[in-house]
Amino acid sequence: MASITIRGVKKNYAKTQVVHGVDLDFASGEFVVILGPSGCGKSTLLRMIAGLEEISDGTIAIDGTVVNKLEPRERGCAMVFQNYALYPHMSVAQNIGYSLKVAGVPAAERAERVQAVARVLELEHLLDRKPMALSGGQRQRVAMGRAMIREPKVFLFDEPLSNLDAKLRVQMRSEIRKLHRRLNATSVFVTHDQVEAMTLADRLVVMNGGRVEQVGTPAEVYSRPASRFVATFVGAPAMNMLEGTVTLDGLSLLGDSRKLNVSRTGLAVGAKVAVGIRPEAVRMVAPGTPGALEASVDLIEELGAGRVIYVDLDGAPFSIVTSETVHPEPGSTVGLQFAEADLHFFSSETGGRLDVFKATVPEPAL
């Protein structure tokens, strides 16, 4: 168990900077997920913690000890790689036990500990096989075993589930969670899959373009996204975004073509904002209902439990998730309504969240 402290960490490759000053604190025993789009520097950050990548600037401390200059083996981290990186010429038992062999643990003790780990991961009957003769899920478990056996202070995962099929991914996800509950070691898990991130994380770190956009519990990140990027990146289908301008009596949206009545508190008239609304928070009403926005239906996607309705709001795409059994025809017109509390406001310039419309504003009657 160990805390991780990251201060002003940057990474340069030759002239290009890919991580621009990251500050993070991971508490002991926490399961942290780093989420971000491809190329945002998640792996780079993780590999700097592991010691596989040099830290260009700033410090990383594990348990209060700055580890910048330490070799990977001296940092007490274990890592699970995306492609498992099992040694192809070694049996499962040898793969799992290799780090102990390097550390000079006697063969008898080694075998015992391999057995113990294999029991936890249900790999006992596979110990003599070569990685070639294993399924993806089994290889994944061997990779986990190889990390576990060292009883590391910190577990690092770099998209370990992305090579598995959907069903196995869900299963391994819960196994990783169970394992974490059991071992309680600080874990940092990198992924670009938001469902994985939401379900696994104690705390979520959302990264974009080499910067941390938001840190918080999955619920916090979902319900109060700190920036426009986080708002649209987390949640599926993505949050709807409408450009607007603050007016005297509310907002004018989409180049003045639509009006939205909201209680305007604290925003200057004329300020440019982006209004976000989750597809789940939109209600469909009959066209012509006072205060509702009218849109034409483009496409309906059946999800089984509900459906996603894609509509066109004067050229702006907009989606609605509903579990009601409404079935508007494509091409027909519908009214859209939402509670003011469900609106998120972001600055059009900086993309940052504007917290002027508090959830405490009395809801207008729908």
Add this chain to the structure above:
Amino acid sequence: MVERTPILNFFTHLILFAGFVFCVAPFVIVAIAASHNLKDVNDVPMSLLPGSDFWVNIKTAWTTADLGPKLFNSFIMAFGVAAGKVIVSALTAFSIVYFRYPGRMLIFWLIFVTLMLPLEVRIVPTYAVVANVLDPYQAIMDLTGLSWLIQKISGVQVQLSLGLLNSYSGLILPLVATATGTFLYRQFFLTVPDELTEAARMDGAGALRFFVDILLPLSRNNMAALGTIMFLWAWNQYLWPLLITTDQSHAMAVTELKQLIPNVGGAPEWHIAMAGTLIVMVPPMIVVVLMQRWFVRGLIATEK
């Protein structure tokens, strides 16, 4: 591409068979010649039916050229060269692929350049070095005036000398350096996923540990291929052994075959010469047959 048509199958087999005959025919003729007696082997045309003197000829060839110790020498040399090449080129490739140090590219290109300098081209300087390994150092000391200084101070005339003529080391060492082997390993090492290297680092393995525990076992097919090819190559060396072994006790089988070739004016004993050739061919054949199992295994199970 796998085609399953009988006609195509027939033709591919026909081509295969033609190739086989083309390759094997010379050996068959050698073997037949080796079984004739002096009269039959000099018939024109020579009878293609095997004669009955095969074992007699083999025995004569063996004793005339004293092949026992020669084969032993050849084996030591070929094995030494092959093993040396397999080890040295693995180490050089490891250094070039896995380490970043100043002058790495320079070294890489220097090795590359040696491809254009086979032994035959540099045989005189190589001979000079083997005749006295310390000669270059002597030259440096003479040039810098160091030997003069030492002589002035201590009165000792510096005369470094370590000759390797007529020794196994002299036979083997100049042939051990190999650019081809280094490139073979380099290409293979470049295909080893980086994640494997990183996993080994996370597991606490240092560079040498990684080399021995991970890289070498993964390259064993490479090693088998390189070892076999280099064994054959070294076994067939002619010029170099001829040059540096003046002493019969270090003579090689291949160079000693000439003793069996009839001299002008001597009896045309081609059957003995052919028998000797057959004997000298056997050890490399054994090596190929033994190593072939490794190749095939490598082809069936490409572990990656």
